Amino acid sequence: MYKIAFKSILVTLVLLALGAIPALAVKGTPNVANTVHNLSVWQTDWMIASNNEEEICIFCHTPHGGSLTGPLWNRANSAQVYTHYTSSTLSTQVAASRGTNIYDESRLCLSCHDGSISMYTVMNANNVTGPPLPFWGTGEMRGATGLTQGPRIGMGRNADGTVNDTVNNDLSDDHPISFKYLPVLTDAAKDSNRLQTIAYAEGQGVRFFPLGAADADKRVECSSCHDPHVDYTTAAAYTPFLITPNAGSALCLACHNK
Template sequence: MNSQKIVVAMGLLLFGSGLAQAQTPSTAGTKFTNQGSIANTRHNLTQRAPAAGPNGTFMDLVRNDYGEVCVYCHTPHGADTNVKLPLWNRTTQATTYKTYNELKTSSLTQTVSQPGVNSLSCLSCHDGQTAVDSIINMPGSGRYNANQATATFAASQTFLNSWPGTGPKTGADHQALNSAGCLSCHGGVAIPGAPDFRIAAIGTDLTNDHPVGITFPTTNGPGTDFKTPTGTKGNATFFDSNSNGNMDTGDVRLYDAKVECASCHDPHGVPSGAAGSTFNLTFMRVANTNSAVCLTCHAK
């Protein structure tokens, strides 16, 4: 289906349903509760939340509804063994990113490499190269395709169209987070009730984002510009926010001594307070009130 037709159809349907009075995309908030579970966040790509939550009807035009929240990233069987991620089920394309060091800023003193695996997991959706529903092992028997591990956007469409449940069945309608796909509705256009996702569409140019794949300074602590991690677990070091010796989900961490997307973000959501409290915004491990995220690592 042509993306422009989707935009028009969605606009008319939303208007007819009485949602035309909703906020504009730039100000519209999520209809998820952002409490308790990833199922109650935007990372629930089934888009079918509990009562009064998002309705998946419009999303059914552009992605498969697998009826499971976790399967869009993980699978108990047939996972990709080429990436060091837990039971990884998403397509991960080989991509060369434009990295922060290419700006040649005078303050950069550390080595920046291509994003590591704990960034590639996020970028497999947020770089806009891969359909949001592009997975290796779809639920049910006989729906596994090993080639999906690294399939291109075009090559994945036939397999994704074979899903017998709700979702597109023909053409190349399984959309990615880019201007031709998700952003045709979620890109600031006048679609009432459609949140603006442009800031989440990172692309392959990472020069305007905090560097990932960057080595954390080994010279740190008092008298330097960087604080010293206070805990270690496996190949990770972390800033133990509550001094309990555990790498909790709310602890900023380094992977192989590098900053990656998952250093500051947890895609499952982190409660802002006691159990059951609303998750931190944008899946942050630490709420950035008074620059708390920045000041976890930076001594300023």
């Protein structure tokens, strides 16, 4: 009888302990073919797509002769100099990034998303269509031209708040990127308890870059929160290609201690 009671108490304590541990992030199912990053001719769900390219991965990756700025990267990185986010409560460590360059991990994303380089300008075209071409003809878009489906990342704002689509290097209204997390976390002048620890953030799915770096060198980049391969068409909670669902602001609270 005493053994049964002891086991019951032990089970109860274990369950209570587990309940005190934050739930780890659930990574989404990868299926890039089912996302807006599928720009191939087979994709019919999005306005922006190629009229002649049958490969999916080629818009970002190439098996040979790729750029070393990314994983077998098939694009030239954007050469823009960007304006960073700023505010009166911003950590001096983040503010310092305003004078630094955007690192490659985010330039990979911005090579398409700031609109400065056509999505169809790649380093190596496939062997079926011949030698590498910088551009796949004039009819490569289905029902659209350029990046006209919505505001680009990097677009500016006019005085009246409307989007200025002649600008493509303004990140002042976007979450800060390309800054080291640990110095911001420990910036006592800006109340360090406003951020969660690196271990906690990583446990919730946040990725810091470079991958495998020491804590002192870990940076926040675009892919800290986004996964370009995640299938958010069948799992809408991952929209827009998030590393983990943001229900209840879970992704925000992975870093921000509010």
